[in-house]
Amino acid sequence: MNDQTQITPIMKQPTPPSNPRLESWKTFFKKLRKNRAAMVGGILILFFIFVAIIGPFLAPFDPTTQNQMNKLVGPSSEHWFGTDHQGRDIFSRLIHGMSITLFIGFTSVIIGAFFGVFLGLVSGYYGKRVDAVIMRSMDVLLAFPGILLALAIVSVLGGNLTNVIIAVGIFAIPSFARIVRGSVLSVKKLEYVDAVKALGASDVRIIFKHILPNVMSPIIVQATLYMAAAILTASGLSFLGMGAQPPTPEWGAMLSAGRSYMFDAPHVAFFPGIAIVIVVLAFNIFGDGLRDALDPKMKN
Amino acid sequence: MKKELLKVNDLKQHFPIKGGLLGRTVNHVKAVDGVSFTVYEGETVSIVGESGCGKSTTGRAVLRLDEPTSGEVYFDGENLLSLNKREMRAKRKDLQIIFQDPYASINPRQTVRQVLEEAIVIQNVIPPNEREEKIKELMEKVGLGAHQIDRFPHEFSGGQRQRIGIARALSVDPKLIICDEAVSALDVSIQAQVINLLKQLQREMKLTYLFISHDLGVVRHISDRVIVMYLGRIVEVADKNSLFENPKHPYTKALLSAIPVPDPKRKKERVILTGDVPSPIDPPAGCRFHTRCPFATDKCKEEEPELRTTDGMSEQHEAACHYIEELSS
Numbered sequence: 001m002n003d004q005t006q007i008t009p010i011m012k013q014p015t016p017p018s019n020p021r022l023e024s025w026k027t028f029f030k031k032l033r034k035n036r037a038a039m040v041g042g043i044l045i046l047f048f049i050f051v052a053i054i055g056p057f058l059a060p061f062d063p064t065t066q067n068q069m070n071k072l073v074g075p076s077s078e079h080w081f082g083t084d085h086q087g088r089d090i091f092s093r094l095i096h097g098m099s100i101t102l103f104i105g106f107t108s109v110i111i112g113a114f115f116g117v118f119l120g121l122v123s124g125y126y127g128k129r130v131d132a133v134i135m136r137s138m139d140v141l142l143a144f145p146g147i148l149l150a151l152a153i154v155s156v157l158g159g160n161l162t163n164v165i166i167a168v169g170i171f172a173i174p175s176f177a178r179i180v181r182g183s184v185l186s187v188k189k190l191e192y193v194d195a196v197k198a199l200g201a202s203d204v205r206i207i208f209k210h211i212l213p214n215v216m217s218p219i220i221v222q223a224t225l226y227m228a229a230a231i232l233t234a235s236g237l238s239f240l241g242m243g244a245q246p247p248t249p250e251w252g253a254m255l256s257a258g259r260s261y262m263f264d265a266p267h268v269a270f271f272p273g274i275a276i277v278i279v280v281l282a283f284n285i286f287g288d289g290l291r292d293a294l295d296p297k298m299k300n
Numbered sequence: 301m302k303k304e305l306l307k308v309n310d311l312k313q314h315f316p317i318k319g320g321l322l323g324r325t326v327n328h329v330k331a332v333d334g335v336s337f338t339v340y341e342g343e344t345v346s347i348v349g350e351s352g353c354g355k356s357t358t359g360r361a362v363l364r365l366d367e368p369t370s371g372e373v374y375f376d377g378e379n380l381l382s383l384n385k386r387e388m389r390a391k392r393k394d395l396q397i398i399f400q401d402p403y404a405s406i407n408p409r410q411t412v413r414q415v416l417e418e419a420i421v422i423q424n425v426i427p428p429n430e431r432e433e434k435i436k437e438l439m440e441k442v443g444l445g446a447h448q449i450d451r452f453p454h455e456f457s458g459g460q461r462q463r464i465g466i467a468r469a470l471s472v473d474p475k476l477i478i479c480d481e482a483v484s485a486l487d488v489s490i491q492a493q494v495i496n497l498l499k500q501l502q503r504e505m506k507l508t509y510l511f512i513s514h515d516l517g518v519v520r521h522i523s524d525r526v527i528v529m530y531l532g533r534i535v536e537v538a539d540k541n542s543l544f545e546n547p548k549h550p551y552t553k554a555l556l557s558a559i560p561v562p563d564p565k566r567k568k569e570r571v572i573l574t575g576d577v578p579s580p581i582d583p584p585a586g587c588r589f590h591t592r593c594p595f596a597t598d599k600c601k602e603e604e605p606e607l608r609t610t611d612g613m614s615e616q617h618e619a620a621c622h623y624i625e626e627l628s629s
């Protein structure tokens with residue numbers, strides 16, 4: 001109690017009230033900025049989002065209007081990326097496809113994260129039989145190669161964009177569940193969880209108020225990295241004809257259509273392919289950077 | 301007549317060891333193996349023993365933070381182990397715990413206000429319009445300023461955090477507080493402050509403490525009675541003075557001889573034990589201490605001694621040794 005009388009005057013000095021959440025965000029951004037690749041990825045992602053929102057208004061041509069007179073024309077000043085086998089402007093189609101691609105990525109990751117995080121929390125917190133049942137079913141899902149599982153789901157539900165999102169979302173569940181479960185196992189052993197338990201807190205309160213906020217960073221990293229995988233899988237499904245149907249300007253479907261003209265007009269397949277590569281790469285390097293910035297063990 | 305507040309009967313806590321291909325239980329760690337004791341209202345009872353003797357496990361089992369394997373825990377005449385989850389949650393109002401590590405025992409994402417408010421909200425002890433006042437009162441009680449109410453745990457020192465932990469425990473007006481190595485992680489000077497705070501709070505709020513510690517100096521300062529544990533069992537129970545001045549069990553004697561004496565000229569007889577504590581997975585038969593006891597005989601290897609009292613021991617002084625009489629002479 002003596003220390004109080006001594007400490008009080010020091011505390012009253014006009015130190016700006018620091019919010020640790022704000023502070024941790026600051027250090028987080030500082031670390032993220034140091035990682036050059038992650039910054040490039042992040043800026044690219046912002047640019048993609050911008051294109052997805054503004055792009056359709058700026059695109060020079062309608063993405064679905066056919067022009068049979070102008071088929072398979074190479075890049076020119078009028079058609080920057082050339083035209084496809086129906087005479088549609090590839091540049092405009094890519095811009096319109098941007099929002100579809102991001103939409104597929106975001107929604108399927110949200111579906112996967114929602115169910116995966118929930119299952120992981122329940123599994124890690126309750127343990128024992130609940131854990132065994134949940135994690136073994138996750139193992140079953142994980143045992144399938146991703147694209148095969150998605151294919152199976154889409155062929156059961158029918159091939160359209162919504163079902164592709166559902167399929168990709170479902171096979172994202174186990175990876176989220178596993179990561180969350182692992183983090184929950186380490187957080188639930190901490191004494192503050194015991195302390196609220198000793199106060200009589202319900203399981204729901206402990207899980208969502210005390211455990212979930214402390215396992216957020218691996219979830220965020222996994223979500224970013226999974227965006228890349230989701231986009232790739234969705235394009236793959238469309239490429240195989242199971243996803244978006246023509247004339248939707250979905251990149252995977254565009255790539256698939258361009259495949260037949262590979263030798264006569266390589267640009268038809270080339271530009272959608274490059275677009276997929278850049279988007280996937282951007283999310284991957286940004287995710288890696290996030291992981292480095294959020295992982296306390298990587299401090300240097 | 302003193303009122304029994306907590307009565308623990310033959311408490312056992314066996315943790316299963318899973319192994320093999322199917323994760324079957326292959327063995328048990330017998331962390332606490334048949335412990336019985338009583339805590340009277342308003343007193344401080346300490347449990348001492350070396351690491352792994354089961355003292356913290358006993359505390360956690362009493363609170364049902366880990367479900368005990370078997371036994372009975374009577375609190376105010378009611379068996380806590382027979383309560384269902386909902387009844388137990390309500391009962392937790394009366395039993396609180398203060399943890400060892402002040403850095404791990406508070407959620408880093410909550411301010412002091414949120415920590416204390418949550419405690420009050422969970423047990424719903426105080427109407428909403430009086431909560432603010434109660435929180436400020438709690439802060440004051442544990443020696444923190446009201447201006448620190450919106451700070452986060454990382455802005456406090458270890459001693460201050462421990463005060464927050466104490467305030468949290470007090471927020472629901474408990475009857476019994478289990479202090480699980482509550483001062484072991486603090487500097488010696490801060491330790492003294494926190495212990496004095498605990499004593500002061502005990503007087504003001506008529507609290508009962510179950511004080512778990514390995515620090516005999518602290519125990520001597522704070523306790524009314526002391527329980528000595530070894531390998532999951534109680535080896536000696538006594539009031540503080542009898543235990544420190546007239547220890548009966550050879551293990552207690554060894555433990556006490558390890559207290560440093562701040563007098564370089566005084567020669568002390570050290571009882572140095574050899575070997576390690578045996579594994580609690582397969583504790584020795586007979587007296588559990590026989591593997592390290594300098595006086596062990598064949599009887600010790602076969603027959604398990606019960607807690608008992610003999611001539612020359614004060615009331616309520618009990619030791620679990622076959623040779624109390626012989627050893628004291």
